[in-house]
Amino acid sequence: MSDMTDTGGPVLAADGTPLKRSLARALRRQKMRALMLIAPLLLFILISFILPVADMLYRSVQNGIVTETLPRSVVALADWDANSGDLPSEAVFAAMAADLKDAAAAKTHTKVGTRLNYENPGISSLFRKTGRKAKKFDVENGGPWKEALIDINKGWGDPDNWRTIQTYSPPVTAGYFLNAVDMRVGPDGAESRPESEQIYMNLLKRTLWMSLTITVCCILLAYPVAWILANLPMRQANMLMILVLLPFWTSLLVRTSAWKILLQQQGVINDILVWIGLVDDSARLVIINNQFGTIVAMTHILLPFMILPMYSVMQTIPPTYLRAAKSLGATDWTAFWRVYFPQTIPGIGAGSILVFILAIGYYITPALVGGTKGTFISNQIAFHISSSLNWGLASALGAILLAVVLVLYWAYDKIVGIDNVKLG
Amino acid sequence: MAEAVSDDGFVVFDRVQKSYDGETLVVKDLNLSIAKGEFLTMLGPSGSGKTTCLMMLAGFETATHGDIRLGGQPINNIPPHKRGIGMVFQNYALFPHMTIAENLAFPLEVRKMGKSEREEKIKRALDMVEMGAFGGRRPSQLSGGQQQRIALARALVFEPELVLMDEPLGALDKQLREKMQFEITDLAHNLGITTVYVTHDQTEALTMSDNVAVFDDGRIQQLAPPDLLYEKPENSFVAQFIGENNTLEGIVTEITGDTCVVRLDDGEELDATPINVSKVGERTKVSIRPERVEYNKERLQEGAHTLKAEVLEFIYMGDIFRTRLRVAGNDEFIIKTRNAPDVERLQPGQQIEIGWLPQDCRALDA
Ligand SMILES: Nc1ncnc2c1ncn2[C@@H]1O[C@H](COP(=O)(O)OP(=O)(O)OP(=O)(O)O)[C@@H](O)[C@H]1O
Numbered sequence: 001m002s003d004m005t006d007t008g009g010p011v012l013a014a015d016g017t018p019l020k021r022s023l024a025r026a027l028r029r030q031k032m033r034a035l036m037l038i039a040p041l042l043l044f045i046l047i048s049f050i051l052p053v054a055d056m057l058y059r060s061v062q063n064g065i066v067t068e069t070l071p072r073s074v075v076a077l078a079d080w081d082a083n084s085g086d087l088p089s090e091a092v093f094a095a096m097a098a099d100l101k102d103a104a105a106a107k108t109h110t111k112v113g114t115r116l117n118y119e120n121p122g123i124s125s126l127f128r129k130t131g132r133k134a135k136k137f138d139v140e141n142g143g144p145w146k147e148a149l150i151d152i153n154k155g156w157g158d159p160d161n162w163r164t165i166q167t168y169s170p171p172v173t174a175g176y177f178l179n180a181v182d183m184r185v186g187p188d189g190a191e192s193r194p195e196s197e198q199i200y201m202n203l204l205k206r207t208l209w210m211s212l213t214i215t216v217c218c219i220l221l222a223y224p225v226a227w228i229l230a231n232l233p234m235r236q237a238n239m240l241m242i243l244v245l246l247p248f249w250t251s252l253l254v255r256t257s258a259w260k261i262l263l264q265q266q267g268v269i270n271d272i273l274v275w276i277g278l279v280d281d282s283a284r285l286v287i288i289n290n291q292f293g294t295i296v297a298m299t300h301i302l303l304p305f306m307i308l309p310m311y312s313v314m315q316t317i318p319p320t321y322l323r324a325a326k327s328l329g330a331t332d333w334t335a336f337w338r339v340y341f342p343q344t345i346p347g348i349g350a351g352s353i354l355v356f357i358l359a360i361g362y363y364i365t366p367a368l369v370g371g372t373k374g375t376f377i378s379n380q381i382a383f384h385i386s387s388s389l390n391w392g393l394a395s396a397l398g399a400i401l402l403a404v405v406l407v408l409y410w411a412y413d414k415i416v417g418i419d420n421v422k423l424g
Numbered sequence: 425m426a427e428a429v430s431d432d433g434f435v436v437f438d439r440v441q442k443s444y445d446g447e448t449l450v451v452k453d454l455n456l457s458i459a460k461g462e463f464l465t466m467l468g469p470s471g472s473g474k475t476t477c478l479m480m481l482a483g484f485e486t487a488t489h490g491d492i493r494l495g496g497q498p499i500n501n502i503p504p505h506k507r508g509i510g511m512v513f514q515n516y517a518l519f520p521h522m523t524i525a526e527n528l529a530f531p532l533e534v535r536k537m538g539k540s541e542r543e544e545k546i547k548r549a550l551d552m553v554e555m556g557a558f559g560g561r562r563p564s565q566l567s568g569g570q571q572q573r574i575a576l577a578r579a580l581v582f583e584p585e586l587v588l589m590d591e592p593l594g595a596l597d598k599q600l601r602e603k604m605q606f607e608i609t610d611l612a613h614n615l616g617i618t619t620v621y622v623t624h625d626q627t628e629a630l631t632m633s634d635n636v637a638v639f640d641d642g643r644i645q646q647l648a649p650p651d652l653l654y655e656k657p658e659n660s661f662v663a664q665f666i667g668e669n670n671t672l673e674g675i676v677t678e679i680t681g682d683t684c685v686v687r688l689d690d691g692e693e694l695d696a697t698p699i700n701v702s703k704v705g706e707r708t709k710v711s712i713r714p715e716r717v718e719y720n721k722e723r724l725q726e727g728a729h730t731l732k733a734e735v736l737e738f739i740y741m742g743d744i745f746r747t748r749l750r751v752a753g754n755d756e757f758i759i760k761t762r763n764a765p766d767v768e769r770l771q772p773g774q775q776i777e778i779g780w781l782p783q784d785c786r787a788l789d790a
């Protein structure tokens with residue numbers, strides 16, 4: 001063997017081709033077959049997961065609408081200095097008039113108004129109102145357009161509006177992302193929004209904080225349950241397991257509504273507390289439609305995702321370890337803490353990642369029991385997708401959420417090690 | 425059998441009973457005294473209650489009835505971690521998340537021992553099992569035999585006076601097992617530790633122990649040193665369980681002093697030593713070791729009874745010949761002869777006569 005490799009040169013197969021190449025050829029066929037087997041799944045994931053995510057990421061920076069709708073104005077505005085305090089030249093106004101006429105004919109003027117309104121509230125009415133009259137513009141012979149446009153709407157005389165148009169004319173923008181982190185493009189570049197307009201960062205912080213609280217609650221509640229499950233005889237463990245899985249068989253809405261019934265001010269828990277005398281009838285506890293309600297309901301809903309990985313990890317730990325520790329002189333607590341607990345960390349890690357990532361993107365439960373104080377960032381995303389139709393901002397928020405999850409995942413890998421995660 | 429237990433043993437089981445379910449007794453009336461420094465093996469078939477006894481001694485199970493004393497003190501109410509008993513588990517139970525050195529440090533840390541003292545003891549324990557270079561590894565990076573040694577070192581590192589081992593060699597191959605058997609007994613004797621060793625491998629029990637307690641049905645069937653156990657089994661269970669054994673059934677027809685005559689079911693008669701039989705007419709199982717059967721007439725005593733036998737099979741095993749015979753209707757009668765130049769090799773179908781010295785043939789309970 002060794003002298004064969006010592007001679008140098010490639011090792012040849014029986015038919016004279018280099019061994020490496022014939023091996024590669026043999027393996028290629030195997031790989032192709034394996035690829036065929038997973039092709040349907042790959043295709044499915046591509047269509048239903050990778051493409052939508054890519055599309056979302058694209059939407060969060062895409063801004064083609066301004067140049068497409070107002071091509072001439074964008075070119076004409078290019079050399080205008082927004083910080084001069086003067087209005088743009090007559091040529092720019094003429095270009096805008098021509099663009100608006102075309103846009104009004106194509107009925108796209110309101111769209112560009114809506115887009116710019118995200119950045120400069122109020123600007124949409126400027127486009128809407130001007131657009132109504134723009135169809136009758138006589139582009140060749142009319143003018144001067146500066147006076148004509150300002151005459152239709154005073155907004156055209158405000159350099160700020162022109163600045164917005166200029167700033168958001170490139171086909172790619174950071175505006176949605178700036179908005180998502182409570183910033184905007186001001187005269188001197190990016191700046192923080194006024195205190196009263198800051199929502200998203202606080203919401204993100206709240207989402208992270210509440211998800212963390214929910215994860216910790218799940219760990220504390222799930223650990224003893226998983227321990228009991230892992231140490232009971234098989235039959236009783238299976239019975240209990242059904243109880244753990246029972247929530248999966250009930251609709252999420254039903255479970256969340258049940259919490260509403262339990263926790264509301266005229267609800268079961270308040271009734272009992274009043275009846276016992278712990279709480280005065282006039283001072284019933286507010287335990288729903290706030291953060292507390294969200295945490296309680298979501299801990300309940302996500303608990304199985306914590307119990308299952310913990311249980312499957314604990315099941316693999318033979319009880320002899322505890323016995324060995326005790327025979328070596330450890331008290332019950334030392335034996336648990338130094339011998340049993342470290343071996344369950346992979347289960348805790350797997351459960352925590354699962355619960356935290358599920359919680360951070362949760363939507364239905366906070367929407368139903370969160371009130372105003374207990375909603376998550378996902379509720380804002382949903383709002384922008386379905387109500388305000390600001391998909392760009394929704395995408396930017398979604399992308400930030402994705403980035404946060406990836407960063408946390410990376411941090412977890414650095415601290416605990418991802419191969420330390422066991423689902424069974 | 426249940427003779428009174430002497431009170432001066434280091435470990436004493438006094439009328440101990442154990443039931444898990446309240447219906448059946450897994451351990452019935454266990455009386456056992458183990459002297460300091462003794463190597464005692466509990467041997468018995470699966471389910472005979474060996475592990476249960478060990479667990480009661482270690483404190484992981486409580487005796488339903490009776491006393492267990494350690495160094496004269498009853499330990500029924502002492503929790504396991506205060507008993508100071510070293511234990512080697514069947515699967516070793518080395519903590520997988522700790523290195524070998526950390527595993528060994530564990531019993532010392534919980535005893536709040538200083539760092540330098542700890543390190544010295546760990547080093548000594550590792551050297552003792554010849555694993556000095558492996559302190560930094562994880563248990564999963566060791567072979568079975570190496571893990572076994574570490575388990576042993578961990579059970580000994582805190583210098584317990586009593587060590588319990590539950591089938592510690594069960595997972596090892598034969599060669600390694602024999603090596604470890606030797607090493608364990610050597611260590612135990614050198615350190616003067618009292619050892620209770622559980623196995624269901626009888627060779628292991630015979631080669632390692634000072635005393636062997638044969639368990640069956642929740643009782644000690646016989647407690648004796650290995651040679652007595654093999655040569656002088658006190659009942660047919662022990663005779664059957666330890667070593668290879670030939671059994672013939674019959675009725676006692678005559679008892680004279682320390683010999684008796686047994687008439688087998690097919691009418692033939694043989695000489696035996698009465699052990700568990702007391703009167704004429706009783707049914708008995710006679711037990712003869714295969715190597716004590718003689719078919720060379722010249723070597724038999726004058727006037728001894730002989731039996732007719734037909735050779736069924738001759739197996740050449742190198743150092744010995746193993747021949748299967750049909751004797752008094754029993755097709756599984758085995759004899760073993762040393763491979764010596766003057767020994768005749770029997771042929772299948774050959775008719776021979778066999779006999780033995782009466783003291784080698786024991787009439788036991790039926
Ligand atoms: N935790 C338990 N609960 C109920 N019954 C048990 C328990 N542990 C052991 N038993 C029963 O007690 C009897 C003796 O068991 P034990 O483990 O002591 O046997 P053993 O002699 O160690 O056998 P082996 O050689 O197979 O290890 C068996 O019949 C077993 O089924």
Ligand SMILES: [Mg+2]
Binds near residue numbers: 474475476590
């Ligand atoms: Mg056992």
